[in-house]
Amino acid sequence: MKGDMTNTGAFLQQAVSTFRSVLSDNLAGIYLHGSLAMGCYNPEKSDIDLIVVVKDKLSKEELKQITSHVLLLDQGLPGGNGIELSIILESYAREFAYPTPFEYHYSQYHRERYRSEPGYLCGGFEDPDIAAHFTVIYYRGKTLWGVPIPELFKPVESIYYIRAILGDISEASKEITDLPVYYSLNLCRVLFYLREGKVSSKLEGGEWGLRVLPSKYRPLLRACLDEYSGQQGNPPERDGEQLIEFAQYMLAEIIASG
Numbered sequence: 303m304k305g306d307m308t309n310t311g312a313f314l315q316q317a318v319s320t321f322r323s324v325l326s327d328n329l330a331g332i333y334l335h336g337s338l339a340m341g342c343y344n345p346e347k348s349d350i351d352l353i354v355v356v357k358d359k360l361s362k363e364e365l366k367q368i369t370s371h372v373l374l375l376d377q378g379l380p381g382g383n384g385i386e387l388s389i390i391l392e393s394y395a396r397e398f399a400y401p402t403p404f405e406y407h408y409s410q411y412h413r414e415r416y417r418s419e420p421g422y423l424c425g426g427f428e429d430p431d432i433a434a435h436f437t438v439i440y441y442r443g444k445t446l447w448g449v450p451i452p453e454l455f456k457p458v459e460s461i462y463y464i465r466a467i468l469g470d471i472s473e474a475s476k477e478i479t480d481l482p483v484y485y486s487l488n489l490c491r492v493l494f495y496l497r498e499g500k501v502s503s504k505l506e507g508g509e510w511g512l513r514v515l516p517s518k519y520r521p522l523l524r525a526c527l528d529e530y531s532g533q534q535g536n537p538p539e540r541d542g543e544q545l546i547e548f549a550q551y552m553l554a555e556i557i558a559s560g
Contacts, residue, residue, distance in 0.1 A: 310338060310350065313379050318447045320371045321354055324364070330355040330392045331448025335438040342505035344532045349383035349410065352446075353435055355454065357392050360405055365423055369416050372408050383410045388432065389425070395436070395454050400462045402432035433458050434466035441501045463501075464560070467492050471556070474549040479542045486526045486545075489552040490515070496559035505530060519548055 318332055336351030337343045343350075360368070368389070376384045389406040406425040408416065415422045440455045448454075470488045478485040484504075491507025494500050502510065508527045512520055522544060527533075 310343065310345065313350065313375070314446055316378070317352065317375055317385075320375060322447065324367055324371055325354075325356060325360075328356050328358055328360075329448060330357050330395075331454060332446040333439050333451065334444040334446055335435050335442070336386075337503055337505070339438065339443050340503040340506070342503045342531070344530065346532055347383070347530070349386045350379065351435070352385065352387040353432075353439060354387060354389045355392050355395050355448070356389055356405065359391065360389070362423075365406055365425065366420070368406060369408070369423075373413075373416060376408075376413065384413065386410070388429070388435070390432065392454070396456070398433075398436065398456060398458055398462075400433055400465075401428035401430040402436070403428050404432060430462075430469065431466050433462035437463040437466075437501055460499075464496070467495065468556075471553070474553060475546060478545045478549045479540075482522075482540065482545055483526045483529050485549060486523060487511075487530060489549065489556070490523070493552060493556050493559060496556060516551075519551075522548060 314334070321329055321332055331354075333353045333355070334351065335353065337348045338350055342348075372385060372387070379385065386409040387407070388404045390402065390404050394402050404425060404427065406423070407429070408424070412422075412424050436455060437458045439451060440457055443451055445451050467488075471485065471492055474485045474489055487504035487508040489507075490511035491502050491504055494502050494507045494510045498510075500506075500510075505527065508523050508530070511523050512527070515523070
């Protein structure tokens with residue numbers, strides 16, 4: 303287990319304090335989305351998802367300073383996959399653009415490059431996934447500091463949210479045997495939204511799948527849910543043929559529901 307931070311509440315307080323100190327009057331707000339916001343955070347496996355909104359563009363020096371602070375925050379977070387955060391201009395929160403430009407991004411994927419390359423920056427690009435982040439913030443997120451969510455964000459058109467979540471499952475048939483929990487639960491989450499319009503977590507999507515999908519898939523989903531939530535039990539079903547069959551069935555249902 304990493305670091306000595308005893309709980310996520312302490313981490314969030316420290317994150318707010320850090321960004322308020324570094325960004326000062328340029329900070330518009332800090333927002334929590336993802337599993338922690340939706341009540342299904344697993345400290346051993348989940349990351350903590352943040353969107354930081356700023357009023358004006360940041361200088362290279364400010365971005366370097368942010369990186370040094372974020373690396374310290376990440377080091378102090380117990381367990382899990384660390385932090386995933388993006389810094390977005392306030393103008394794009396108020397008037398959504400797709401794909402959405404972002405000033406800065408940090409995640410486990412980029413961690414080592416930020417550590418080893420002082421000048422490294424993931425930013426200044428566009429990210430279609432931000433449509434999903436903004437949607438979760440609007441319907442399920444939490445304001446950690448700053449402008450309240452309803453005063454800053456507007457609902458993202460469903461077509462852009464759908465594009466973003468479809469991206470999460472585009473390789474499901476090829477990769478589900480390697481990542482059964484990730485793809486099984488995400489497939490359920492996407493179909494849940496298309497059928498019922500519910501913005502859900504992977505956990506909620508899997509629980510919905512248990513209720514409504516064919517009974518032959520219940521053992522697979524039950525095992526995936528148990529692993530995702532950290533409960534004791536059998537590991538997820540590893541029958542490759544069944545996993546591929548499930549992915550193909552779900553993708554067909556998603557196409558039919560779209």
